[in-house]
Amino acid sequence: MCGRFTLTVSADDLKDAVGLEIVPSEYQPRYNIAPTQPVAVVRSFPPKELEMMRWGLVPSWAKDPSIGNRLINARAETLTEKPAFRSAFAKRRCLILMDGFFEWKRGEGKGARSQPYWFTPGDGKVAAFAGLYELWFHKEDEPLVSCTIITTEANDVVRPVHDRMPVILPRERWSDWLEGSSPDQLLALLRPANLSLEAVPVSPAVNSPAVDRPELIQPIAGL
C-alpha cells in the first residue's frame, strides 16, 4: 500500500485548509486517485507552495520517466538506504493532501475477490501523507515534478484489512516534516497513525482506476 486515495474537497476548501493557493484549472476533487495521476502536494521550498505533481517518483538520474510508475511508495524503514529515495528524504519532503485512502482485504483462497475499504479521518478535514518529491530535468524548460508516499506498518484500525498503511502526519507535525533537518527527528515522525480513522467497506467499483465518482466512498451493505 498505498495505491489509491481520495481528495474530495473543492479548490476553495483546499485553500482554506492549508492556507495556500492552487491553480484552480489544475485541481479537481477526486474519489479515485491512482498512480501516475496528478496529486495535490505542499512542498517546503522554493518557497512553500501548493501544486499538482505526478504520483510516482522520477529520480533526477532517470533516463526514462516510466520508472515513476513503480516508485509510488517508499518504505519508512529503508528510506535512508535506498538510492532512489535518499536525497529526496534529505532535501525534498512534502505533504500529499488527502481525505481518505483505500486498502484491499484479500479474500481467502484462490479466485476470491478482494474487498476494498475506504479509511478516512472522518472529520471532513484535509489530511496529509508524508511524502518525498523529485525534479526531473529533461529537455523542456520545466522539470517534471513527481512524488511518492511513505508507508509504514498498519495501526490497529487498518491491520484487520492490511499490514501496511501510508504515513499520515497530524497537522501539528506538518511543519516539522517539511522543515526538519535532523534525520533521526524526521524518521521519528514516520509512525503508524495515532489519529482516529473510520473504516468504510465500499463497492469494488473503485477497483477500476477509470471510475471516479462520489459513490465510491459510500458504505456498502452486508459487511
Place this chain on the structure above:
DNA sequence: CCAGACGTTGTT
C-alpha cells in the same frame, strides 16, 4: 574496472 540497477506490494 564497467554494467546495471535504483521499488513495493503480495503471493508462493
Place this chain on the structure above:
DNA sequence: GTCTGG
C-alpha cells in the same frame, strides 16, 4: 548520482 554485482 550512487551503489551493487560481476
Place this chain on the structure above:
DNA sequence: CCAGACGTTGTT
C-alpha cells in the same frame, strides 16, 4: 493499488 495488455509491419 487494480485492470488490461502481452506485437510488428507498413500504410494513412
Place this chain on the structure above:
DNA sequence: GTCTGG
C-alpha cells in the same frame, strides 16, 4: 505469468 498504464 509479468509488465505497463491509470
